[in-house]
Amino acid sequence: MLLTDSGGFQLFSLIRENSAYGEIRESEILFRPDMGKEKLIFTPEKCIQAQFRYMSDIMMCLDVCTSPDDSFEVQRRSVDLTVKWAKRCKEEYETQLRARRIRGQRPLLFGIVQGGQYRDLRLECGKRLEEIGFDGYGFGGWPLDSEGHLREDILQDAADAMPDGKVKYAMGLGRPEEIVKLVKMGYNLFDCVIPTREARHQRLYVFREGMETREGVLRPEGDFFRYHRALDEENARDARPVDENCDCALCRSHSRAYLYHLFKTEDPQALRYSTAHNLRFYERLMELLRGDEA
Ligand SMILES: [Zn+2]
Structure with missing residues (x-):
């Protein structure tokens, strides 16, 4: 399963940092990768074509991202362009399906709900996207405050704006404690580098x-997990598994001491086992939140 993003967020971040990187125009994003003469033009159509070339299973529309600090006028423009571009993305998506003769199992296309900190704009954006029709809907914009805490008010508005019965995707969010809060708001898809990076x-x-x-x-209070720090000295001679209740390949067969040793000797198996364990932790968390377990 491959999910690809449109690049809208990344372009927005760079251009916001320095306008020499380019400009968000009415019908496209102009990007200067080296802030020099070279110009790349990102259109909704090109963005969808690229995602088909990657053979993506879940594609995102190109949107116009904002920050919750932006003014109403900026958010208004973002919603109007995001909806306009979403329509172009959907048209190009259907063109590609026909051209590639894809029937039956088709990739999914998600729209992105913008509107910043304005609930009315979020609701309007969700409604207009729903009229175009998508397989799922993503949270658009910057989701954290200046201290790195979730903007729960904005995230809730966006979840409310997405039609029930479709996938609600909290893009770029996925720390365990965030997932618990976001599931309560109605989200059911997350993405984050955290489990593998940790x-x-x-x-x-x-x-x-x-x-x-x-x-x-x-x-x-959300304090339902702790970290096992593999290289803490106390693990060097600990014969117990990292987590006695975990059924991953590491916990089933190996001790804390063994993992300590793998990290100490820079054996790449350490990374593989730890990654498998953290991914299994996430699976168990999602099972619990879905109520899969009796
Ligand atoms: Zn484990």
Whole structure:
């Protein structure tokens, strides 16, 4: 399963940082990768064509991203352009399906809900996107405040703006404690580099004692897991698995001491085992949140 983003967020971030990187125009994004003469033009059509070439299973529309600090006028323009571009993306998507003779199992196309901190704009954007019709809907814009906390008000507005019964995708969010909050808001798809990155940095997720239940993870304080730090000295001679309740390849067969040794000797297996463990932790978290387990 391959999910591809449109690049709208990345272009927005660079251009916001320095306008020499380009400009968001009415019908396209102009990008100067080296802030020099070279120009790249990103259109909704090109963006969809590229995602077909990558053989993506879930594609995102090209949108116009904003920050919650932006004015109403900026958010208004973002919604209007995002909807206009989403329509062009959908048309190009259908053109590609026909040209490539794709029937039956087709890739999915998601629209992105913008509107910044204005609930009315979010709701309007969701409604207009729904009229075009998408397989799922993503949260657009910057989701954190200046201290790195979730802007729960904005995220809730966007979730409310997305039609129920479709996938609601919290783009770029996925720390365990965030997932718990976002599921309550109605989101059901997440993405984040955190589980694999943490694994490579010797940090493995473990449910806290007694928290390995739906009630545990749903506790409002959200303190339902801890980190196992693989290179802590106390692990050097610890024969227990990282998590006695985990059924991943690491926990089933190996001790904390063994993992400590793998990291100490820079054996690449350390990264593989830790990554498998953290991904299994995420699976178990999602199972608990979905209520899969009795
Ligand atoms: Zn494990």
